[in-house]
Amino acid sequence: MALTTQQKSKVLEKVRVHDKDTGSSEAQIALFSKEIEALSKHLKKHQKDNSSRLGLLKMVAKRKRLMDFLKRNNPKRHSALVKKLEL
Numbered sequence: 001m002a003l004t005t006q007q008k009s010k011v012l013e014k015v016r017v018h019d020k021d022t023g024s025s026e027a028q029i030a031l032f033s034k035e036i037e038a039l040s041k042h043l044k045k046h047q048k049d050n051s052s053r054l055g056l057l058k059m060v061a062k063r064k065r066l067m068d069f070l071k072r073n074n075p076k077r078h079s080a081l082v083k084k085l086e087l
Contacts, residue, residue, distance in 0.1 A: 003034060014084055025070045026081050032063040033085050 003011075011034045015026040039056045043049060067087075071078040081087075 003031070003038070007034065015081060025066050026077065029063055029066050029070070029081060030085060032059050032066070033087065035059060036063065 008031060011030050012022065012027055015030045017024045017026060021027050036056060036059050039052060039059070043053060043056065046052070067078065070081065
C-alpha cells in the first residue's frame with residue numbers, strides 16, 4: 001500500500017520548493033494526500049480493515065497539523081498548495 005519511488009517523485013515534482021526537496025511542509029502534505037487517497041480506495045473495498053482505518057485517521061490528522069503550520073507561517077504558500085492539490 002505504500003507509495004513507490006516513481007509515485008513519490010511524480011507527486012513531489014508538482015510542489016517542490018527546490019530540486020532536492022523532500023522535507024518541506026508542501027512536500028510532506030502532498031505525499032500524505034496521495035497516501036490518504038490510496039488508503040481511502042483500499043478501505044472502500046475492505047470495510048473491516050480497522051488497522052488501516054486507524055492509520056488513515058492518523059495521516060489525516062498529521063496532514064491537518066502540517067496545513068495549519070503552513071497557514072500560520074506562510075499563508076501565500078498555503079493557498080497555492082491548496083489550489084495545486086485541490087484540497
